[in-house]
Amino acid sequence: MLEQKNIGPKSAQWFSDHPMLMEKAASRKSSRLLRSTPFRLALAFGLLFILAFLVAGIITYQLLKRDLAEALDDSVRETYSVVASTYSPADIEDLVAAVAAYARLNNAEDSIFLLSGEKGKRLAGNVSPFAAEDGLSTIEAGDIGQKGDDRIRILAGTVGGNRLIVGESFAETEDLEHIALMSFGWATGGIVILACGGGAFLAARAQRRLDGIERAMSDVSAGDLARRIPLEGNGDDIDVVSTHMNQALDRLSALVEGMRQVSADIAHDLKTPLNRLKMTVEQAIEQGGRGEDVQTLLIDAREESDRINATFEALLRISQIEAGARKARFRPVDISDIMASVAEIYGGVAEDSGQSLDFTTRPASPCMVNGDRELLTQLFVNLVENAINHCPPMTRITLALRAEDDGFSASVSDDGPGIPEAERELVFRRLYRLDKSRTTSGSGLGLSLVKAIADLHAAHITLADRHPGLGITLDFPAQYQG
Template sequence: MRRDNLARSTPFRLAVTFAVLFLIAILLTGFSAFWLIRWDMYRRHDEAILQAFAVIAATDDEDDGDFIEALRANIAATHHDNNLYLATAPDGSVLAGNIKPIDAPDGWSTIPGKVLGLGKYLTFRLYSGKVHGNRLIVGESYEDIEALEHTTLASFGWASIFVVLVALGGGTMIALRARRRFRAVSETMGYIAHGKLAARIPLLGKGDDIDGLSHDINEALARLEINVEGMRQVSTDIAHDLKTPLNRLRINLEEARRRPRLPPRIAEDLDAAILEADSINLTFEALLRIAQIEAGARRARFSEVDPAEAIMATAELYAGAIEDAGLTLTVDIPPGTPMLRGDRELLMQMYANLLENAIRHCPADARLRLVVRHRPGIVVTVVEDNGPGIPADEREKVFRRLYRLERSRTSPGTGLGLSLVKAVAELHGASVRLEDARPGLGVVVEFPMG
């Protein structure tokens, strides 16, 4: 899973979500206000036209007035492109006006300016009625209202873009700050996963929820470290304390075995007991060795190591055992493998354990393969066989101490081989995983360079 994707971070998503909600609220509120204002402006526009119509029509009732003269006075006083006036006689002849004759119905009508020959993009609102037998048309363009509409819509558009940009910018800043803190948590948990139980999440002292969560995690990690170290120490102490009496027991068994004229049955039992003592001793030595590796004591002995040379040397040591077991070994190591900082002896022990596991569990005629690859920043080694393999649900468990797939535990082995492999890999900062070789098992160890 890719965790560094800024767009998928929770703070960024929250910022964008709230920005979208805020933008929707602005648009709904703004457009509601816009339509109310627009409706009021159109209403006032119609009222102004009716008022102008009424004023001109009223002059016809005055004794000293002439509504035609009043109409001409209005035409002279107004802007031709915005205000329209037309008075026609019953026979259709024009009495006065500033537009060409048109056939307008009684009441309200809306006519494009191009029909009136007054402008391609203007729209006019007209009111037509009869004044003492004559037809009077009064109208006014929507130019001012439409200009305000365009300005308002453009303002909403720019405001929306501004809100989105601010939200994205703010969300990015918040996400970057949060990602730095979450990355510290993720890195710490990565250290814990690789066995560095002393790692802790750094606290910034802000007292916020992330600091609180980090503090709780650190307390849990401290308890985990104490428990795990206690378990490791118990197993190490048991192995250490029992090693001396076990050696005494073996010495006593050897002395008993060297006595002359022992019955054959007793001699066989003593030989079997010595072998069992040796097996127990090997288990204790492996436990102590793993404890020493996990403590990091061998890191002081690190030097420049050629991983290809270490794996080749191990293969040469086990060539005879591999041949005796009826197995075949192929080595695929290209030239130019980069050097690593590490402990050559421990690396050879790691590969020796993997080869011993393959020899022990693979049938005759099985094939073993050792591979070394490198790419920028990483050296990869693979020990692969076409034997029975390990079930997918068991591949993580086999790295546990004393864990064995064979529940009866009748076959030779201590159940510590892969535990030591993992301990050596983690000491070198490497990762180890088991893969399906189809058929068989592949043990992949990836070493970081530098």
């Protein structure tokens, strides 16, 4: 029981106490090795290499064997004809002498010579008479009463009515074949070691890098978003894939960080109106308890909850726009036309606050882009409303539109207080408002929505200082030529 509780590091001692578990671990490791692609490739390549070498070796060996056999036949034929040429029809003595001389000079184990006369009587030679068919044939040394188990290649024929047999042992040929076979065997051994060793080395190298990727990805899955795949720096395919995966991880962690930021901001910023709502309700309860009129407080509470509701709706709307589903509704629209109607509708509002609103520069022809008319209208409305709300009376608000080489440049500018450089990026964050605007109405989502709509239309947005005032420029790409 005690042992089971101790789930500490699996030391060698621990494993030796648990032989079955050790076996399991070893078999897991080997099955992992068998499933590893680099190992399989190396194994397949190694086997193929060895097979190719064996096939080449066998072919070479067979050719060599054939050549050696032919050479032996030629040699036997040549010796036979040299011996036979000593025969002259006049008398047989020369032939007998020649055979006797050859038989004396040669060991019967290497070469045999036999001349037999009528009834098989031996006239000369180094072996006892034996019967052989005409032409080339192979016999065993034992068949003719010789020692050893060598084979002999013989040529038999009739010369002047006598039987002449000349033969050569295969021993030398077989020695050569044996040497060839041995060299081939050693070479095969070397090749096997080389193929296995080289394969294992290359497989281990590739496996090490795959393991690096696996480790990095499992760390990322476990929540370590800052983890990246280590690169070798040689620009090979694994490096290229790893670079792409690292880029995807960069983007992922930026998105997750953004989401975290947004959620934190939202939770933080919604606390204030919710607290306000709670305080109003508590005050109403208190006053109600004293029998006082709570109507005004309830109306306040309803307005506050409406505002909270509106904020949530705006947040949802921004998320939906960011999700990109509205792209399916894109149609060719004329931005010039949209800006003109916004200027017309808000001209009166600006005038009421003592400001002026003009659509100054406008190309003569329509400025068509592929987009969502309703969203683009909302974008310009938000910008114009901001200028009206955040600028004092006497401010001049100007809308302008210019056709560029690669699209259209639309701008909304004013000569109001502007946005300090340090806050120009921050104002696009959800619920972000400048401190001085806390007293004006608004939720801090107007510019977030503008950014989401601009991104959806692939429009680049820039905030600039107009000295004095704010200039917001939107560069729409020429997605649609009308």
